[in-house]
Amino acid sequence: MVFLRHNNFEFKNILSENYNIQEDIYDVLATETMADGSVRRNYGILPKTTIKIKFGRLNASDMTTYMSHFENNEGTYTYFSPKSNSTKTAIFYVEKPENSIVYADDSSKEYGEFEVTLKQIGVVS
């Protein structure tokens, strides 16, 4: 089961209960309270999906590979949609992860768990 793919690279090592997805949320462009107390909103046209993924520990080599797929600010990612029970592809803004080192010596390093947030900014035409 692949939850996330980028340029044919399949992300693994996702921690249990740490593939969090919010699908089809509309941007709120304006919110106003009418004179009778009711609330009105203007929504954007494009429904947006936000994905938060936490990865487990990685060695230095895997970490380099993983990070190379989050290098650009924006990218096209394929993700699993629980709502449609299928995979979808969209353009996301990448909120870069914070990395921590668990262990390091002269020959090897091990990195701690890290979290990446992908916010949808467009559709693939």
Added chain:
Amino acid sequence: MIPFNYKDLYYKSTTQRDIIVLDGVNYSISNVKLIGDCYVDGNVFGTAVARQLEFTIDNSIDIEEKEFEYRTQIKDENTFRTISLGNFIVTEVEPNDTTTLNRVVAMDYMLKTNIPYQSDLNYSTDITLLQVLQELCTKCGLTLDTLDFANKNFIVDSNQFNEGELAREVLQAIAQITGTIATIKYNNHLALICPNDVTTTSLVLDKSKYITAEIKRNTNPINILTIQLDDNIEGENTTLRDEESIAIYGENRLVITNNPFAYTEEKREALITALFDKVKGFEYKAFEMKLQGLPFLEICDKIQVKDMNNTSYNSYVFRYEYTSPDGLHSYIQAPSIIKAEVEYENIAGAYDRARRTEIWVDKANQTINTLVNNVMDITNDTTGMDTIELENCLEGYVVNFTIYGNNEVFSGLTPSDTLTPSNTLTPKGSSLLHIYSLNRIDSESKEWEIGSFGTQIGYNKFVHAEGLIITIPKEKLTDRNIYISVESKNYAVGDVRGYNNGLPVFSQTFMSDTPVQEASYEISQEDFEEITEIEVMFYGCRVDRKDTTTIYYKPIEVSNLAEMKPMLTCTTTRQPYARYNDYTIDLGVTEPLRFINEVVRDKLVIENNNATITRKIRVDEYGNLVERETPLVQNLGYAYVYLVEGNNYIDILEYQAICYARWVIVNEFTNTFATSVELESSITQMANSINLQVMKKVNNDEIIARINMAVLNKDEVEVPDDINNSIIQISADKIQIDSKKFHLTPDGQIKATAGYLANWNIEENKLTTEGYSTFIPSELDYKLLESYIRGNSELSNLQMYLYDLNDDNVLNVLDLVLMRNIINGTEQSTKRVHR
């Protein structure tokens, strides 16, 4: 027609999107603003205002000057419903420096009436007002929807618009005399709408449909209609009154002034009845409402507004601004005039010829000897960023200069605790305006010495060398190489040309595609043998120098360096530009001018030599920008922008912001007639006096007739100082006064039957000295006058008169000396006082 069920979609939360259809292709647009209006200068009758559409669109789409259909869409379940809001024509495309989007401004079909009006109608036949309008529509490419309106069968016996008026002005005149508003409907057709004829209420706006509603006063119903030629000409007006309404509401008049179709009494009589029937009783509730944009509401639609208590008021949509997709930022209005009395006045731009004709024909032999009233509004205006150019200025003060807020302009620098100033730190926080002009210096040819390093040309405050030609005789050249060097912040372009006794031999541009500061050119051997002289002509060279206090040399060099030969002479045959009228003013503003949107933004205005800031926005305790309920007006006091004749520039130093300026331009009448701006200025600058001037000038500054009058305000019990010190001056070639006991004839004879003249008392058939005595001052008078002059005490009006012993209307030390001499007996008093 917009399906009614679509309207319901706007009464809840919305998802909107907008498209344009251009050459049959749909394009998405964003940040849409649609502005409709029919309320101009406190009036709706006789207006013809185009709807304006603004939006952003991808810059790959070629849209300049094109026509398109605008469609707005609203989401209904899983589909979008479309409403067409008519066709628009692009008037402005502004690229964005940081995105791939263009900002576009477009107008509806009313734009088509911005063409010179021409009529091919045969006015010797019975041409009706409707036919005039139909011909206008045909020529403008418009379809006329309204065929039935007041005065449509009025016979127009001549074309009153043949002085270059726009079709828009003719349309306005027709709308005015028919009691209607001219507007383009969503079907792109022209409609003339009389508000009184709109009987169907398009929408009831209750508190569930608006965010805020400011419900203002009721305008009183129109009950008097006057059609007049000019309010200065007595008897040239025709009036109808509704006495019954006047008894209840008082007088509320609609005044139509100088309508070109109503230029004789007969025509005014023929027009007024039908017009009065249309406008009589027109009233509405003024309001301003923020709400979800309702694009199906059009200008002049009748609506019912319900306040918080569900009380209903009838009104109209006279102004709106719809936004999309953030439709909740929209508003609609029915503005109201401030005055208690509803008075509408239109002055159509095309009345002048008709009005003057009647004065000359009908008034020539009467007591009004042709009113000299060639007053013209000859101004220009411009809007720009940062530095704006005011072209063709007439010397004088700028009429209006405005800086619009953008949250940056005049924002000060707030240093942090850890800030370490560097040498290159540019402090912000000033509010300096730099005003300068670029005008030619006095034209004359001048011999320039060429040093061993070439021609060095420089002026104090030199900024521009456009049009400079340097001529060098061949015998001054040592070889075939010409070097040009320009010390310029911008660039220089021009030609090197060779001549044989005035006949061209070669021409070489020393700039190709890109601006250069240095160039060289080698004259071919063949050309070199043929030429007798060369010319180096700069047709574009600009050296912007902010430091104008230093004499600056060597912005341009033209040399023939091969042999570094000493001292050549060349001649400049056209003169470079020089900068003068160069000064900076500090407005003393320390708080930024803020911006929420193009309606809600602060602005600084310099007008009548006074600067004011209108602050519509405040910063709340969380640092958010919030619109003030009542704008705060800050008076900065005296400030001026003085322009010299020619082109002037106004530059906001340190900041960039949108500026607007309006100024008087030099025109063919400059030396003949005063402009209305001059007239306006002379009236507004005198607080309690009126300066009436017959406007025709003999020379630049000589006025053949002038009356200066000072008047007291109603609540002024005592004569104010400035009136005490004022003068009533009547200056004219001939003056005539006719009163009961005093006459002054135009040839200078005086006839008086009473009064006082040169120590003589004028009575019926005799001059006497009876009843008057000479005022002889005492030591007490001397002390009182001395104390007054020193500023230690006041005098009564009588004392002011008596102590003015030399009758120069000023109490000063001369009167004191004269009084001392009279007390000492060395001079005699001539001051007369009635016993």
